[in-house]
Amino acid sequence: MAAVQLRRRGIPFRIFEKQPVVGGKFCYSSMGAAAVSNTGLDISRFHGRHARFVSDALAALDADRLRAWFQQAGVELQDAPYYGLVKPAGGGAEVIGALLEQVEDALETRAVxxxxxxxxxxxxxxxDGENLPARAVVLATGGANLPQLGGGDDGYRIAQSLGHTLAPVFPALVGVRVHEEWPLRLPGLWMDVRLRLLEGRRELAEAAGSMLFTLSGLTGEAVFNLSHAIEPALARGAELELAVNFFPSLRAEEVALWLFRVFGERTREAAHEAIDHILPRSLGAALLARQKVKRGARVMQLSERQREALLGEMLDTRLKLRGTLGMRAAEGVTGGVSLREVNPRSLESRLVPGLYIAGQLLDISADWGGFEQHFALAAGLLAGNSVPQ
Ligand SMILES: Cc1cc2nc3c(=O)[nH]c(=O)nc-3n(C[C@H](O)[C@H](O)[C@H](O)COP(=O)(O)OP(=O)(O)OC[C@H]3O[C@@H](n4cnc5c(N)ncnc54)[C@H](O)[C@@H]3O)c2cc1C
Structure with missing residues (x-):
């Protein structure tokens, strides 16, 4: 995107890309998403101590301008009927294709x-050993996540060698591993939940949305959206819990009434079958097993304490966090080049005039669902427009 602006402005440039395929992360689709923006685009969806930093880039390329920009480039961005995703019909490859078409002659597959x-x-x-002079440099080497798709620490290293400081880099937009084994026995189960990330009584992050149980842990939108807070806390020795509410859109009294009614109407039924009317059977069975309810036990055999504890689990299941699924699985990172050292209006380094730093390399992370790519595109545009003639 930066290069496209330089071409438009008649400024000569060269692009160096270390991977044989350009834009590997953009082309990758996550949970069927490959979203380049979101109808809920807003700075509240960005994380970090200086999240307001993104406002200038987002003003330079807001949601309407992004759509118009790509429409002109022949890419129709569509609103998906879920998660507010804004995506190209042809996936991320269509977006990369439209950008490359304009600057491909300047692209060299060589690592810096x-x-x-x-x-x-x-x-x-x-x-490869060649040294080239440059009047200005736009550093947009992405984050350290997914090394198999070109992620790495080259950009961080280069920025540091020029005097920049780094906020420690950790995986974000990533699934989590838990100590308990029962969630791993429900692979494929997908639910809407509300999650809280807790350190003792302190809530570090909160998120609502989908959660998917997998063989290796928990993933999905809600998990992704609080994952940025996990590894930094674990690194300082925190013990973390995930509190899961399986009824995010109901009040606790409504869930209690529902459970009371269902069990009241099915006193002779096996509890494992009756629970089916409230929760997916596999999850209901797991929660009953945690209350030591034997398989085949009838609803009327449940003690008051077991019923109360079951209700408690439905609204507030606690899971001990071991960590995230790591950099190889992460769709984003938290941390990166310190925002204090970069001018948000131009993305020019405050320490090294002529150096522009854009995209995921910066200490910015965002919610899942198109926010990261929108910022990467907007930052590229801003940097490309800021390089002096
Ligand atoms: C699986 C997956 C799915 C995702 N899905 C979404 C989504 O649906 N919506 C969303 O908003 N975000 C999504 N993201 C995040 C998003 O892709 C990134 O935020 C975005 O790609 C960052 O753009 P960037 O230009 O800063 O970096 P990148 O896209 O990572 O581009 C950096 C480029 O620099 C190259 N490079 C690195 N080092 C060097 C070097 N030394 N020399 C030359 N070239 C180098 C890399 O090979 C890479 O091509 C996803 C990420 C992943 C991994």
Whole structure:
């Protein structure tokens, strides 16, 4: 996106990409998403101590401009009927294709190994040994996640070598691992939930949305949206719990009444079957097993304490967190180049004039569902428009 702006403005440039396929992460689809924006685009969906940093980039390319921009480039962005996703019909590859079409002649599949300050700007060092002079550099090497798709620490290293500081980098937009084994026995179960990330009584993050049980842990929108807070807390030695409410859109009294009615009408039925009227059977069975209700036990055999504890689990199941599924599974990162050292209006480094830093390399993370790509595109546009003639 930065290169497209430079072309439009008649500024000569070269693009270096270390992977044979450009835009690997953009082309990857997550939970059927591949969203480049979201109808709920707002700075409240961005995380980090200085999340307001994104406002200038988002003003330069807001939701309407993004749509119009891609429409002009021949890509129709559509609103998906779920999660507020805004996506191209042809997936991320269509977006990358439309960008590349305009600048492909300047693209070289070569890795950059370093960038040094030089008298009249910079020396760009390529991994194949060639050194090139540059008046300005736009550093947009993405985050450390998914090394199998080009993620790595090259950009962080280059920024540090030029004097920038890094907020520690951790996986974000990622599934979690829990100590309990019962959730791993429900693979494929998908539910709407409300989640709270707790350190003792302190709530570190909160999120609502879908949650998917898998063989290795829990994933899905709600899990992704609080995952940014997990690894930084674990790194300082925190013990974390996930509190799961399986009835996010009901009040506790409504759930209690529902359970009371269902059990009241089915006193002779096996509890494992009666629970089917409230929860997916596999989850209901797991929650009953946690209350030591034997298989085949009838509803009327449940003690008052067991019923209360079951209700408690339905509204507030506690799971001990072991960590996230790690960088190889993460769709994003938290941490990166310190935002204090970059001018949000131009994305030019405050420490090294002529250096522009864009996209996921910056200490910004966002909710799942198109926010990250929108910011990456908007930041590219802002940087490309800020390089002086
Ligand atoms: C599986 C997956 C699904 C995702 N789904 C979504 C989604 O649906 N919606 C959303 O908003 N976000 C999504 N994301 C996040 C989103 O893709 C990223 O936020 C976005 O790609 C960041 O853009 P970027 O330009 O900063 O970095 P990137 O897209 O990572 O691009 C950086 C490029 O720099 C190259 N590079 C790195 N080092 C060097 C070097 N030394 N020399 C030359 N080239 C180098 C890399 O190969 C890469 O191509 C997803 C991410 C993943 C991994």
């Amino acid at each position: 190994s370093g960038v040094r300050k030089a008298d009249a700007g910079f020396t760009v060092e390529l991994a």
